[in-house]
Amino acid sequence: MKVLITGASGLLGGNLCYLYASRHEVSGWYFRHPVQIPACRMVKVNLLDPNEIKEALEAWKPEYIIHCAANANVDDCEAHPKEARRLNVESTRVLAENAAAIKAKLIYISTDSVFTSDRDSSFREEEETAPRTVYAQTKYEGEKLALAMSPESLVIRTCIYGYNILPKKSLGEWVIGELQLQKSIQGFTDLYFTPILVNDLADWLERAFKQSWRGCLHMASHDVVSKYEFACLLAREFGFSESRVKSAGVETSSLKAFRPKRPCLSVAKIENMAGEKMPTVHQGIRRFYNLYQEGYQKRLKSFNGHLATQGK
Numbered sequence: 001m002k003v004l005i006t007g008a009s010g011l012l013g014g015n016l017c018y019l020y021a022s023r024h025e026v027s028g029w030y031f032r033h034p035v036q037i038p039a040c041r042m043v044k045v046n047l048l049d050p051n052e053i054k055e056a057l058e059a060w061k062p063e064y065i066i067h068c069a070a071n072a073n074v075d076d077c078e079a080h081p082k083e084a085r086r087l088n089v090e091s092t093r094v095l096a097e098n099a100a101a102i103k104a105k106l107i108y109i110s111t112d113s114v115f116t117s118d119r120d121s122s123f124r125e126e127e128e129t130a131p132r133t134v135y136a137q138t139k140y141e142g143e144k145l146a147l148a149m150s151p152e153s154l155v156i157r158t159c160i161y162g163y164n165i166l167p168k169k170s171l172g173e174w175v176i177g178e179l180q181l182q183k184s185i186q187g188f189t190d191l192y193f194t195p196i197l198v199n200d201l202a203d204w205l206e207r208a209f210k211q212s213w214r215g216c217l218h219m220a221s222h223d224v225v226s227k228y229e230f231a232c233l234l235a236r237e238f239g240f241s242e243s244r245v246k247s248a249g250v251e252t253s254s255l256k257a258f259r260p261k262r263p264c265l266s267v268a269k270i271e272n273m274a275g276e277k278m279p280t281v282h283q284g285i286r287r288f289y290n291l292y293q294e295g296y297q298k299r300l301k302s303f304n305g306h307l308a309t310q311g312k
């Protein structure tokens, strides 16, 4: 299949390009950060420029577009709302229009942050959203545009961790990095989530486009954990003492924008459709550890185009 992945230099997009390139024809779009992923056709495209989107799509007509690119930095979106809207909403509109014109199916990656309430039970796809930050609001508007443009579109709400190509760190990488430096870290006991490893998400997204799933779907862990429990599980799996994970409340943090306390995603719908359970948090962390042991993280980092150029 011919699959285009936007945000190829990002956490999710970079992993999707790498993992799919061995079994699909893959093109990845990046913008400020060149990445060189084996067997993948990498193209520099500024999503803020409608002409660039149109030309790049017409030059390589994909069957599927997995739209990962976004400003996913919650505090930055809050500080620069106009810019966040241009990327998260307006460029999604242009991409969706052009995808419809070439009959490509759009898979739009969204976020658990569209839910805000502190209630104990997880949120189902049909439930009312309540985005409270600029990031959540703009991602939610992107969802609506993607679905309005074509009945074939798929919106995936998720919450991810994994290994980055670029030097920046996802939550999982940060926890391991700090523990490797012999530091203690704080884990919030009052923030709960349903995180999925990007490698697991890649497997489920592939299933989604092969089986032509459409509409809105949650892809997240089977169970719910607090950020404190998540860090403890990581510490245990990687052989560090859990005592270096200190419990804390989110009010002690330096996070600027509002963070929902329990944006937990129910995965009952996808589990019913697939007849299979989503991975538990522990299963995801075990795979995260096994990948580390296999040298997956080092391999990914070698695709950083900036480093590759420096080494020449």
Ligand SMILES: NC(=O)c1ccc[n+]([C@@H]2O[C@H](COP(=O)([O-])OP(=O)(O)OC[C@H]3O[C@@H](n4cnc5c(N)ncnc54)[C@H](OP(=O)(O)O)[C@@H]3O)[C@@H](O)[C@H]2O)c1
Pocket: 006, 007, 008, 009, 010, 011, 012, 013, 029, 030, 031, 032, 033, 034, 045, 046, 047, 048, 067, 068, 069, 070, 071, 072, 073, 087, 109, 110, 111, 112, 139, 158, 159, 160, 161
């Ligand atoms: N990370 C999370 O915890 C999380 C949780 C839930 C949902 N999500 C969603 O999952 C998706 C992927 O997130 P992520 O963490 O992988 O994102 P990320 O690592 O922050 O990557 C963002 C990507 O967007 C690209 N981009 C930014 N501005 C662009 C522009 N003007 N033109 C073209 N590309 C541009 C970046 O390319 P350059 O750097 O090359 O410019 C980068 O590849 C996002 O839609 C996000 O909302 C993420």
